[in-house]
Amino acid sequence: MTTYYSNSDRSYRLTYIVDEVSTSIADNSSQVRFRLYLTSGTNSYAQYNFSGYAWVGARYDFNAPSALGFNSNYLLIDKTVKVPHDADGSKTVVVAAKLSGPGGYAPGTLTIPDQKFTLTKIPRTSTVAVSSGYFGDTLNVNINKTNDSFTYDVRYNVNGKTGTVASDISGSTTFKTSLDWASTIPNATSTPATIYVDTKSNGSVIGTSTGIFYLTVPDNAKPKISSLALSDTNQKASTIVGANNFVQIISNPIVTFNGASGAYDSTIQNFNAEVVGKNQSTQQNGGPLGIFNFSGKATIKATVTDSRGRVSDPVTTEINVIPYSPPAFSFTVTRAGAKNDQLVVTRNAKISPLIVDGVQKNKMTLTFKTAPLNTTSFTIDTSNASGTYTTVAELINSTATLSGSYGADKSFDVYGLLSDVFSASGGGTPVKQTVSTESFPLSWHKNSVGIGTLPKIDDTGSLNVAGNIYSDGKQIQQKQLALNNGGSFRHDTTDLNTLQDTGFYCVFKGDNRPTGAGPGYVTVVRHETANYAYQQFYDRTNKTIFTRVLENGVWSGWSEYVKKDSLPTTIDTGWQSIGNGFSYRQTGSTVTVKYNFATNGIDKLTVGSMPTNLITSDMMFAVTAWTIQLNVLNVQVSADGRILWFNPSKWTVNVKGQIQWTI
Numbered sequence: 001m002t003t004y005y006s007n008s009d010r011s012y013r014l015t016y017i018v019d020e021v022s023t024s025i026a027d028n029s030s031q032v033r034f035r036l037y038l039t040s041g042t043n044s045y046a047q048y049n050f051s052g053y054a055w056v057g058a059r060y061d062f063n064a065p066s067a068l069g070f071n072s073n074y075l076l077i078d079k080t081v082k083v084p085h086d087a088d089g090s091k092t093v094v095v096a097a098k099l100s101g102p103g104g105y106a107p108g109t110l111t112i113p114d115q116k117f118t119l120t121k122i123p124r125t126s127t128v129a130v131s132s133g134y135f136g137d138t139l140n141v142n143i144n145k146t147n148d149s150f151t152y153d154v155r156y157n158v159n160g161k162t163g164t165v166a167s168d169i170s171g172s173t174t175f176k177t178s179l180d181w182a183s184t185i186p187n188a189t190s191t192p193a194t195i196y197v198d199t200k201s202n203g204s205v206i207g208t209s210t211g212i213f214y215l216t217v218p219d220n221a222k223p224k225i226s227s228l229a230l231s232d233t234n235q236k237a238s239t240i241v242g243a244n245n246f247v248q249i250i251s252n253p254i255v256t257f258n259g260a261s262g263a264y265d266s267t268i269q270n271f272n273a274e275v276v277g278k279n280q281s282t283q284q285n286g287g288p289l290g291i292f293n294f295s296g297k298a299t300i301k302a303t304v305t306d307s308r309g310r311v312s313d314p315v316t317t318e319i320n321v322i323p324y325s326p327p328a329f330s331f332t333v334t335r336a337g338a339k340n341d342q343l344v345v346t347r348n349a350k351i352s353p354l355i356v357d358g359v360q361k362n363k364m365t366l367t368f369k370t371a372p373l374n375t376t377s378f379t380i381d382t383s384n385a386s387g388t389y390t391t392v393a394e395l396i397n398s399t400a401t402l403s404g405s406y407g408a409d410k411s412f413d414v415y416g417l418l419s420d421v422f423s424a425s426g427g428g429t430p431v432k433q434t435v436s437t438e439s440f441p442l443s444w445h446k447n448s449v450g451i452g453t454l455p456k457i458d459d460t461g462s463l464n465v466a467g468n469i470y471s472d473g474k475q476i477q478q479k480q481l482a483l484n485n486g487g488s489f490r491h492d493t494t495d496l497n498t499l500q501d502t503g504f505y506c507v508f509k510g511d512n513r514p515t516g517a518g519p520g521y522v523t524v525v526r527h528e529t530a531n532y533a534y535q536q537f538y539d540r541t542n543k544t545i546f547t548r549v550l551e552n553g554v555w556s557g558w559s560e561y562v563k564k565d566s567l568p569t570t571i572d573t574g575w576q577s578i579g580n581g582f583s584y585r586q587t588g589s590t591v592t593v594k595y596n597f598a599t600n601g602i603d604k605l606t607v608g609s610m611p612t613n614l615i616t617s618d619m620m621f622a623v624t625a626w627t628i629q630l631n632v633l634n635v636q637v638s639a640d641g642r643i644l645w646f647n648p649s650k651w652t653v654n655v656k657g658q659i660q661w662t663i
Contacts, residue, residue, distance in 0.1 A: 035078045048102055149201065183547060252290065296320075299316050322356070324352040412435045491510070
C-alpha cells in the first residue's frame with residue numbers, strides 16, 4: 001500500500017491510498033484498490049459544487065461534497081480495478097489525482113501528479129534452450145523455470161515430423177531424436193528444428209516458448225556402392241581373355257556401379273571411376289574408361305557422390321591388362337630350283353602372345369598369294385609357307401617354298417599378309433615383293449633391249465632396265481615429278497593433305513584448300529623423310545598465292561602472299577599552313593604541328609584552325625621559348641580545330657619547335 005499527498009490549498013489537501021489487493025497467475029493481472037480523500041483543516045465550506053478524477057491506468061471521475069466542515073476527512077472515491085500485466089509478468093501503472101475547486105472558502109486546484117506504482121511481477125512462461133547434435137542423438141532440453149509450481153508439456157517439430165517429448169514434467173528433460181528423420185533433408189547435411197515448451201499453471205497453459213536447435217546428418221550416413229563391374233565393349237577380346245582380363249590398345253571397358261544408392265533418401269548425383277595412376281576416368285554409370293595403352297596389373301577405384309555432397313567409401317577391383325602390339329611382318333623372296341622356277345620366302349613374323357592362366361590365346365595366321373607382275377590374276381599359296389599357328393607367336397628368318405611354278409622368263413608379284421585374332425599387319429594391306437626374271441646382263445629383242453633383265457616385247461618401251469641407273473657413277477633420280485609431256489598431274493577431286501610427294505599438280509576441288517580458292521596449281525617439295533613437306537598453291541580464279549608446311553605430320557594453316565598493288569598507300573599531306581607561324585602535316589597516323597612565332601608581349605592568340613578529323617580530343621602542350629631562360633608557354637589544340645597559344649606572363653620572346661600526336 002502506498003499513500004500519496006497533493007499540494008495544500010486553504011488548509012485543504014488530497015490523500016491518495018493505492019493498494020495491490022491480489023494477483024492472478026492464470027490471467028496475468030492484479031486487483032488494485034485506490035481510495036481518495038479530501039481533508040480539511042482550519043477552513044470549511046458550504047454550497048459549492050465541483051468535481052475531479054483519480055487515475056489508475058485510466059481515468060475515474062468523482063463529485064466532491066457541496067459542504068465540508070473543519071478538520072474533516074471525506075472519501076471521494078473507493079474503487080478496485082483489474083490491471084493486466086505485460087507479457088513477461090511485470091507491470092508499472094501510473095496513478096494520479098486532481099480536484100478542481102472554485103476557491104473562496106473551498107479549495108482551488110489540488111493535484112497529485114503522475115506517480116509510478118509498480119505491481120508484483122507475476123511468473124510467466126519459462127524459457128528453453130536445446131543442445132544441437134546429430135540425427136539419432138539424445139539432446140538436452142533445458143527449461144529455465146520461472147515458478148516452482150509450474151509444469152510443462154514439451155513438443156518437437158523436425159521438418160514436419162512432430163510429436164511429444166514429455167507431458168506434465170516439472171523441469172528439464174532429454175529428447176531422443178531419430179536417425180530416420182535425416183530423410184527430411186535429402187539435399188542438405190544440417191537443418192534447424194524446434195522444441196516447444198508449454199508452461200502450465202494449475203493445469204492451464206499460460207504461454208509457450210520455443211527453442212531452435214540444429215540436427216546434422218552423421219558423417220557415416222553417406223552413399224554406397226555394393227560392387228564394381230567392368231565389361232569390355234570389344235566382345236572378341238572379352239571372349240578370348242575372360243573376365244577382368246583386358247588387352248592393351250584393343251580393349252575399351254565400361255564401368256558399371258552396382259548397387260549405387262544414397263543414404264536416408266539422398267540421391268546419387270555424380271559417378272567417378274578411375275584407373276589409379278593412369279589418368280583415365282569416367283563420370284558415367286556405364287561410361288567408358290578408354291583404351292588401355294599400358295600393360296600389367298592395375299586398380300580401378302570408384303566412388304559416388306550424393307545430393308548432400310557426401311562421397312562414398314571407394315570400391316576397388318583389380319584388373320590385368322595383357323601386353324599387345326599389332327602384328328609385324330616382313331619377308332623376302334628369291335628364286336630357287338634347277339630351273340629357277342621356284343620361289344622361296346624368308347619370313348619374319350611376330351604377334352603378341354595373349355597368356356591367360358598359362359595358356360596362349362592368340363593365334364598367328366600367314367597367307368601368301370602370287371600374280372604375274374602388275375596383274376591381279378592371283379594364285380593362292382597352298383604350301384606350308386601359309387598357315388595358322390596356335391602355339392608359335394614369332395618366326396625369325398623362317399624359309400618356305402611357295403606352291404606352283406614360276407617361269408624364269410617372267411616377273412611375279414608375291415603378296416604376304418600376317419594376322420592375329422584382332423588385326424592384320426599393315427592395317428590389312430599385304431606386303432608386296434616383286435621377283436624379277438632370271439638375271440641377264442644384256443639381252444635384246446628385235447625392237448627393244450634389256451639390261452639385267454629380259455627386254456620388253458610388248459612395244460611399250462625400247463629399253464627395260466632391272467635396278468638403278470647410274471651416269472658417271474652417280475645414280476639417276478627416277479621419281480616422276482610431272483607427266484611425260486611436262487604437264488602437271490591432274491587431280492579433279494583430291495584432299496590436298498594427301499599431296500606430300502614432290503611434284504607438280506593441277507587440282508580442281510577437294511578438302512583442305514585455301515578458303516575461297518578455286519581451281520589452281522600445287523607445287524610440293526618433300527623432305528628427305530616423310531611427314532615433312534612444303535606446298536605452294538596458285539589460285540587461277542583469284543590470281544593469289546598461298547603456302548604452308550607439313551611438320552611432323554601436321555599441316556600448318558595457309559599463308560597468303562600479298563600482291564604489291566594490294567599494299568595500302570601511306571598518307572602524307574605535306575606541310576599545310578595554319579597561319580601566324582603554324583603549319584601541320586599528317587604522315588600515316590602521325591600528326592605534327594610546327595611553329596615559329598613571336599609573342600610580342602601578348603598573353604594569348606588564336607592562330608588558326610586545322611581539320612577536326614586530325615584531332616582526337618582537346619590537348620594542351622607546354623612549350624618553351626627560343627632562349628636559355630625558362631620561359632614556359634602553352635599551345636592548345638582544341639577538338640573544334642582551333643589552335644591557340646598562351647603567354648600568361650606576357651613575355652616578349654620567340655618560340656620555335658613542334659608538337660606531335662597519333663590518331
